[in-house]
Amino acid sequence: MTGQPDGPGGAGVLAALPAEHSGRLTALAREAVFPAATRIFEEGERADRFWIVRSGTVALDVQVPGRGRAVVETIGKGALLGWSWLCPPRQWHLGAETRDAVHAWEFDADAVRDLCAEHPALGMALVTVVAETIGDRLRATRTRLLDLYGPTGSQGSSSAP
Amino acid sequence: MTLTPLPYRVVDRRDETHDTVTLVLEPDGEALSPFAPGQFAMVYAFGVGEIPVSVSRAAADGQRLTHTVRAVGAVSRALCGLRAGAAVGVRGPFGTGWDPAAARGHDLLVIGGGIGLAPLRPLIDAVLTEPHGYGRLNVLAGARTPGDLLYQDEFPTWARPFAAVVVDRPSGGWRGRVGVVTALLPEARFTPADTTTFVCGPEVMIRATARALAGKGVRPDRIRVSLERNMRCATGHCGHCQLGPLLLCRDGPVVGHDQAEPLLAVREL
Numbered sequence: 001m002t003g004q005p006d007g008p009g010g011a012g013v014l015a016a017l018p019a020e021h022s023g024r025l026t027a028l029a030r031e032a033v034f035p036a037a038t039r040i041f042e043e044g045e046r047a048d049r050f051w052i053v054r055s056g057t058v059a060l061d062v063q064v065p066g067r068g069r070a071v072v073e074t075i076g077k078g079a080l081l082g083w084s085w086l087c088p089p090r091q092w093h094l095g096a097e098t099r100d101a102v103h104a105w106e107f108d109a110d111a112v113r114d115l116c117a118e119h120p121a122l123g124m125a126l127v128t129v130v131a132e133t134i135g136d137r138l139r140a141t142r143t144r145l146l147d148l149y150g151p152t153g154s155q156g157s158s159s160a161p
Numbered sequence: 162m163t164l165t166p167l168p169y170r171v172v173d174r175r176d177e178t179h180d181t182v183t184l185v186l187e188p189d190g191e192a193l194s195p196f197a198p199g200q201f202a203m204v205y206a207f208g209v210g211e212i213p214v215s216v217s218r219a220a221a222d223g224q225r226l227t228h229t230v231r232a233v234g235a236v237s238r239a240l241c242g243l244r245a246g247a248a249v250g251v252r253g254p255f256g257t258g259w260d261p262a263a264a265r266g267h268d269l270l271v272i273g274g275g276i277g278l279a280p281l282r283p284l285i286d287a288v289l290t291e292p293h294g295y296g297r298l299n300v301l302a303g304a305r306t307p308g309d310l311l312y313q314d315e316f317p318t319w320a321r322p323f324a325a326v327v328v329d330r331p332s333g334g335w336r337g338r339v340g341v342v343t344a345l346l347p348e349a350r351f352t353p354a355d356t357t358t359f360v361c362g363p364e365v366m367i368r369a370t371a372r373a374l375a376g377k378g379v380r381p382d383r384i385r386v387s388l389e390r391n392m393r394c395a396t397g398h399c400g401h402c403q404l405g406p407l408l409l410c411r412d413g414p415v416v417g418h419d420q421a422e423p424l425l426a427v428r429e430l
Contacts, residue, residue: 057338071331074338078347099336139369140341144329148363149275149305 013052013080014105016129021122024115025107032106040096041082047090048109050082056102060094069095073137080133085109164396166205166250167191169226171243178309181231181276182241183217186251188224193251195223197258198283199387199415203395204228205250206239213255213392213410214240215280226251229279229311255395257415259284259385261295264357267383268296270349272370274303274342274362278311280387280414281361285319292321296356299349300324303342303366307335323349342366343373353378360418361387368425371418384418388425 014022032051034040041047043063057076061069072094075081081104084092090109116123173185196202196216205211212234218227232241243249261284269288273281281300288295298321304310307328316324325345327338338345342362356379360370367386374384390402390409397411405424407413 059339071335071339073340073344074327075340075344076338076348140344143341143365143369146365147305147329148366149303149309149329 013078013129013133015078016132017122017125021119021125024119024122025112025126026105028107028111028115029105032102032104034098034102034104036098036100038098038102040098041092043092043095045092047082047084047092049106050080050085050109050112051104051106053077053079053081054103054105056104057099058102059097059099061097062094069097073140074099080130083130083134085112086127086130164252166203166211166252167193169249169251171245171247171249172225174243174245177229177311180233180241181229181309181311183227183229184240184243186226186228186249189248192224193226193253195219196226196254196283198261198287199258199280200254200256201280201392201395201414202226202228202251202253202255203392204230204240205252206236206243207248207250209239210236211250211252212236212240213395215387215414216254217279217282218286219283229276229282231276252395255392255410257413259359259387259415261287264383265294266296266355268299268351268356270299270301270346270351270356270358270374270379272301272342272358272360272362274366274370275305275309276311277360277362277366277387278302281359282312282315284359289318289321296352297322297350299351301342301345301349302326303362304328306330306332307337308332341369343370346373346377354380357383357385359385359387364388364425367418368422371422375418381419381422382417385415386418386421387414388416388421389414 055077057074058081059071060073061071064070084090168189169186170189171184172187175183177183196219201213201215203211204214214228214230216226217229230237230240232238271281271285288298300319310326327340327342327345331339358374358379360367371384375381388409390404392410393399393401395410397408402409
């Protein structure tokens with residue numbers, strides 16, 4: 001791997017790992033570059049890798065019958081792209097497409113799982129970071145379910161009787 | 162501050178979204194004292210009623226007042242329906258402001274949800290008039306749909322160095338960000354220990370944002386939030402806007418999150 005993974009300035013996933021673990025993990029990383037409007041993976045396909053976004057934005061989408069792809073979330077710098085590789089059936093739950101040019105660190109899931117088996121403390125730290133990511137996205141989804149900005153629920157300072 | 166509404170006239174109006182209008186008012190005679198960023202006025206729609214509305218832009222001479230109003234009830238609908246030349250009554254200025262002077266030299270995070278961006282705009286204006294008085298300015302805005310975003314034509318001028326918007330529900334070929342406003346934080350440029358943040362929006366969004374900011378190391382007393390309650394008198398007498406020990410028309414609407422957090426966690430006050 002060349003260059004340095006994102007530090008606190010990019011709030012990267014790697015920055016959340018203890019130094020000795022992130023070093024071992026980054027040794028497995030390879031640089032990936034995706035032009036804008038590139039499909040990175042599709043719903044239902046085998047999840048055999050994951051990425052940490054260094055720059056650019058990726059849209060996560062769901063195929064809705066009769067309506068095409070619906071974007072449910074976008075993720076940017078420092079974010080983990082893909083966690084379906086961690087648990088069976090290891091298939092992507094969503095599709096992913098770049099919004100603009102994306103630079104990322106790419107990791108082979110088999111190699112990372114082997115590394116985790118070899119270093120259980122690293123595995124625990126990595127699973128914790130992935131679980132935090134999943135938790136953050138679950139909380140964000142729940143917040144959006146409240147439709148905070150909607151006509152009946154919004155409480156902005158200028159709204160009033 | 163006046164307790165009697167002064168007559169003002171609508172000199173300009175702009176439809177911001179399908180349900181939100183910006184009105185520019187000029188005094189029809191005597192003018193109110195200048196408003197500080199974050200303060201609000203009681204605006205009276207003749208024959209309908211009076212509501213609190215934050216100032217969304219203040220003229221340098223203190224004469225013109227700009228209010229961005231969302232039609233959510235009888236009075237706000239009446240205000241949104243006004244045309245140029247229409248008369249309104251205005252009292253104010255009321256409440257606490259954002260106090261940008263206390264943030265001099267700091268990086269700034271300005272975070273608005275929905276119409277919560279409106280009370281933040283005078284703060285942004287104030288900072289932009291003194292670009293060397295502050296560190297980096299970051300403006301983050303969230304909205305329900307792309308059609309609900311306010312002040313989109315001004316966003317490019319706010320990017321010093323970062324301004325971005327995010328929506329809950331993309332539509333109409335939206336190519337921007339989708340998600341919650343805190344998802345923009347990793348891209349903002351700020352040093353947490355030297356940052357002051359200003360947050361306005363739905364209360365749940367304020368709480369979630371403040372939690373995320375604290376998690377990044379921003380001091381709770383440097384997280385300034387604008388709260389809303391049912392304000393009637395605006396002078397701290399009627400008690401309608403009480404939140405624990407605070408009367409938000411007088412002690413707020415802008416308070417430090419260190420003070421607001423325990424009050425927002427109380428189930429019923």
